[in-house]
Amino acid sequence: MWPFSSPYPEIPLHRIDNTEFDYIIIGGGTAGCCLASRLSENLHVSVLLLERGPLADTWASRVPLMSADIYRQGALAAIWPISPMINAHNRVVHAVIGEGLGGGSRINSIVYTRGIADYNKWKDMGHSDWGYDEVEPFFMKSETAISHRTSRFRGNIGPLLTRTFTELPFTVLKHVNEAAKSIGIPEVRDVNSPDAPIICCANMDVAIDPKMRRHSTFRAFLPKEVAVARNNNLKICTEAVVTRIDTELDASSKLRATSVQFQDAKPSSPARTYKARAKKEIILCAGAIANPQILMLSGIGPSDHLREHSIKIAKDLPGVGSYLKDHMALPIAFETPLDDSLHVLRRKPLRAIKELLNYLIFGCGLFVTPFLQSSIFVRSSLLNSNFEVVISDPSQQNARLPENIPDIEIMPIANRCIEGPSHETMDMIGVFSFLAALVKPKSSGTVRLASTDPHARAIIELGYLTDPEDNLVLRKAVRFSLRLAEQVVSQGYPLKPFTVPASNSDADIDEFIRQYIRTTYHYTSTCRMAPEKDPRPGVVDDELRVHGISGLRIADTSIFPDIVATHTMAPAVMVAEKCATYIKKSLVYEVDNA
């Protein structure tokens, strides 16, 4: 920071001990920053935002490529092992979440996709206020789409800046786009337009500002100017771990969330616990992994599990942490010339310096290039025996129809995508991967407490491949990726197998799946929006209020009734925007009825 500029206005934990706010937001991540910004627009409303990670607004944290390297020293990522995957040789993959003001949006690949038909499916599930037409205004409100200024579906005045890059930085990617076209997949400029064909090879939007810096939700919704201007009514407290939400019975013997307890994120002994009270509401935005943990520590969750940990039950809610969804994915990888892959930055220091200078001087080059510049969305039922896409009726391309939701996304990435740091192999080769993701998984997992220590990480069971149908779609995803690779090679591009199945047999593909299945970090649905008595019991109602507890809402990816068949950052922001509107509406109601 420049020595004479004022620091970002953060408040230390002890200064808010025993204080009172209208709203307390737990988790200043992707959704939390947006919600804090929207609620504090009204300067008469007081808001406290508690975030576990630091502010850490460093130069590297803004450079698109560097900030997305989750294994980088100083990366704002919490990484810990997930329970062994029983259907995949008991392999252990790792959970990754963004931990810093902005959460996942500080470390993710900044791809901005909304999903369209997914919300009409939510509507079909009974959530009448969550169909595409109902959520579109909230996507638009949050965004300024620099590359789609004239689109009637894209935002023009929202804080989150998104853009596309049309120039593909690697030759292999150009061949992939051609390959997709050759097997019946149309190219689409704006995958977020409901008028675009749903099965497509899409040019992706990314959240990058005009200075070519990552535009996280922290920088979009709570930049220093906003935080300073609202310093009186918005308090931002980082490195604060929320340990518990207190509930009390109100005058009519109904449970009400009243206050929040929190501790310093840096371990101290003995840990000091602070407390802040909420006059109106507490909103959980700690993400799909931490929300269930905080709720369970507060006695809200599946009673059997709470009893196992001797936690006093405030409210038995079996849905808490129970229906974790994620997009499982397979890296089908090929060797390429070193210069045609991101690996060149690690193997050729001079090229890395040149690219860095390009970034610093001209704001271009590999340091600003998105990991994922175009992506292929297909529906396995439309693939013929030759793994070409066959559209027999134009309605099959209607992006609004739930029956058209793709179940496979193939992400062409000029990098090694096997889980773990990509510099593990030091050979002078490039690697290109088709990261084939199952975007409508049927399998689900759980989040449970490891202990009653609020600083400990939760136990995550991904539940991958527990539904055998997922395996069938994955087989198709692998064969489809190999078909794309064949097309690339037929154009004269030198792709050589790097990690691919031993043969095309079901047995070898299944073995490949078990060896390489990994997470894409798109965790959702652990506090589903669904009725309490649903066959898969819900946690929040359609206005995001926790069942049976007043003064408590949840607003982030954890509330998704089902995972969307696309990337999850933009939908998290949409949920926060919608939550802000519900809260403001209830405030108006209160004033009108006072």
Ligand SMILES: Cc1cc2nc3c(=O)[nH]c(=O)nc-3n(C[C@H](O)[C@H](O)[C@H](O)COP(=O)(O)OP(=O)(O)OC[C@H]3O[C@@H](n4cnc5c(N)ncnc54)[C@H](O)[C@@H]3O)c2cc1C
């Ligand atoms: C490596 C990676 C790459 C990804 N790439 C993309 C992509 O390119 N595009 C895309 O759309 N999606 C991507 N995702 C997914 C997307 O970023 C997340 O789904 C989204 O950011 C989740 O938003 P959220 O608000 O639900 O949670 P988060 O953004 O995770 O926010 C939760 C916040 O709560 C805080 N918190 C947790 N526990 C506590 C506690 N006890 N007390 C206080 N605070 C707490 C956390 O520190 C965090 O800041 C990626 C995710 C990762 C990890």
